[in-house]
Amino acid sequence: MATTTTTTTSVVPQFLAQYGKEAYVKGWADLWERGGDYVDWDMGCSNPALEDTLLQHRSILGGPITLDEHGRRYRKKALVPGCGSGLDVLLLASFGYDAYGLEYSHSAVQLCKAEESRSKARDDYPVRDEEVGRGNVTFVQGDFFNDAWLEGLGLGRGEYDVIYDHSFFCALDPSLRPQWGQRKAQLLAPTGRLICLEYPRHLDPSEMGPPYMALSEDYLEHLTQPGLQRVVYWEPDRTHANGIDAQGVIQDRVSIWCW
DSSP states (O other), rough: OOOOOOTTTTHHHHTTSSOOGGGGGHHHHHHHHHHHGGTOOOOOOOOOOHHHHHHHHHHHHOOOEEOOOOOOEOOOEEEEEEETHHHHHHHHHHTTOOEEEESSSSHHHHHHHHHHHHHHHTTOOOOTTTTTTTOOOEEOOOTTTSSHHHTTTOOOOTTTEEEEEHHHHHSGGGHHHHHHHHHHHHEEEEEEEEEEEEEESSSSSSOOOOEEEOOOOHHHHHEEEEEEEEEEEESOOOGGGBBOOOTSOOOEEHHHHOO
16 A cells, blocks of 8 residues: 555545455555556655654664663564555665555566565665664565554564554555554554654545545544553654645645654
8 A cells, every 4th residue: 555646546546445444455456556647646755854863863763773681782573554666765775774665466576576676776775874874674465454564574573663654544444543553553662752753734624535535633542552652752853745735735744653
């Protein structure tokens, strides 16, 4: 799943309307298989709001290298569910995180891997700190709400130090939002941080999604219920064009959550 642009707002909702709640993720996988206009949502770069968050809020996020309970250094793990073409995953790895991109579709995962190769050849995401180095990149196919992909990676719940959500929340049918919040909490490490780029806050709520309108109050409702706390919330200086309204005002917001 990924950011839906104006070119797909008529195609994607109509296609996904064929799928009920239980088959919703399969609908997204079938979109990827169709390709063409059905998946014309890539913005061509990682979101600058995420880059600025990683640069400006290290005091809250901590560095990508830390110590375990035995005093041994290890590289933090970052997860991007519904990572689309995987560009935000590549950005996180350039900052030093072992970055994981999750998609339900095999076609989407193959696209991510191809994009990783192209980006590497162009050096689109150079290492930010030579002392820290680049983290590993892993793209995995699986259902966000199921543990099978975790087990395939040899990981368990509560092992992700950073989780980033941009357009995954708004891509899900709103009836799945309570499960989304519970699952984020399950996956986040005890000392972890959840970064939400809250989008789209400025859509007409009567319009058929996805993307579905996602107010900041919606994030509060579904993340505080499992016990997470919002520690910081702001309007980013930069974001993708689809997070800016017709008057040129940035409508996106960024929030960071922890236990």
